[in-house]
Amino acid sequence: MALDYPITDTLAAFDAWLEPTHGAATRRLYRQILGRFVTWLQATHPDSPATVANLSSRDGARYREWLRAQQPTKKPATINTALAALDTWGGWTVVAGLRADNPFTTLGRVRDVDTERAPKALSPTQQDALLKAAGHGRHAARATGIVSLLLHTGLRVAELCALTWGDLVVGERSGQLRVRAGKGGVARTVPLNIEVRRDLWRWAVAQTALADDEAPDARLWWTAAHAQTLMGWIQQESMRPVIGSQKGGPLRPRAVQTVITTVAYHAKITEPLVTPHVLRHTYATQLVTNGAPLTVVATLLGHQRLSTTAIYTKPSSQELARWTDTLALD
Template identity: 35%
Template sequence: MSFSTFLNELNRGTARAYREDLLDFSRWFAETNGESLEPHLVTSIDLKEYQSHMILNRGLKPATVNRRMAAIRAWMRWCQEQGLIENLPRWPKRAAQVQHAPKALSKREQERFLRAVEKEGNRRDVALIGLMLFAGLRVGEAARVRVSDVSISDRKGKVSITGKGMKHREVPLGFDARNMVRDWLNHQAQHAQQEWLFPGQNGGHISARAVQHMIKKYAWQARIEPQKITPHVLRHTFATNLLRDGVDLVTVAALLGHSRLDTTARYTLPSYSHMENVVE
């Protein structure tokens, strides 16, 4: 079956996952067709029937089905590169996955989380969380903000961002975000001049990992499951809040730095908990 040679060329983690997936396909193939699995014997019908078997007979989730089919495809492509087969069989469409809105905090969870942050009284943490929750910045964008990127007056504020794909955008800072960031800027001004809004070690900026740990700490203090609050969940919450308040998709996409509207449109999907409440 050439499995072992193929797996030896992969890193340990990928090889372990692929081994289980390929062995499952091998067992099914032998039981269904009465012959041992060999790459030149696999047809498009086999692939379609195996996919259907996983979905209909075994009730596997679409993500699991797609992962196993991807493992088979990787093995078959390797076999083609090694000259073991000439052409790949036609591949069935991916199993459709149920789409829900990205995870976001409820209003009550936002209040509990922000209360825990405010109680700590750490101006830096307050400003960091403000940029993600009230301005929608990605964790990497917030960590890399320079002092010179921020402009705040009494009634206006903005932060200049270079995001994914080196795309530049200017994000306006609302009332809450302005106050949170301005308090940290005033505190910094009393100390040595800094290049980065959120300095880290060795003269650089704070790391994304440090921000993630900081958020987990406040999640514990707010008695919210730590896995429920991540930097990206704060960004999702910002987008969800805007859409619930009636802001149009084009504006939300511009604020988030999305180049495709269908990426932003995911936030308009109902969450599973919302659907549960409706049905109840």
């Protein structure tokens, strides 16, 4: 087992290993993080080469504390992303046979007051306003499809962009979608409720001739016949992106964010700042509020650790503020 590779010499192979399960932006970020880590190692240990074999768990812990001490202060999420990159790379060294152990597997994440609160989510009233605004825009069917999918399935934006019609099973009374390669390469199946099935049908109708022989109002109904028609079309267009660009390819995450930002503006939602991930948080928050077990929520979100899902059981900033406001009424 060769254990003396310089860390920088492993980055190309590590990137290739990540490619099937991680997007280009994530891989680029991980390379940058590892490059900064090597620079730190060389500065703090000038007499010790930055090689795979020389790393220890203490290096990870010391780097974490160095990151926490930086000015201006780095957000916990930024530091934790760096730690996750190191942990992922450390796991790869074991898979690649460069080490017998991952030196960063026990590296604890950073927490502060904010991370002890549930992520911000939209209220039911805000969700209704968002969907209503999506339905009145220039590209109403597409915008509604995007908002509905994110709100009712909790997909990550990259998962939405990678979704093809062949990943869907859509019936009159039930449906599901298959996330083929979620974060960390984890596949999962997510049910499709009646709202999102109907919105997907309307989006399909808006861009095809599926129901051109029906009256305008009837085209937008959702019946068993429509479900059968949609599934027949899906079998023929299985590789077609569910949310495609004007050129026919998959929509990029930045374009999805633009759609969400525009719809939120017209819905007059200023707090919280509406992003695709806030819609994912909203989906998770509703599941927990309605009594779903954490194991179910974790499975639907594609979380590999229950500790990640447990954050949704914490009080949100809005809840804390609401209860504090009640004190002024006494």
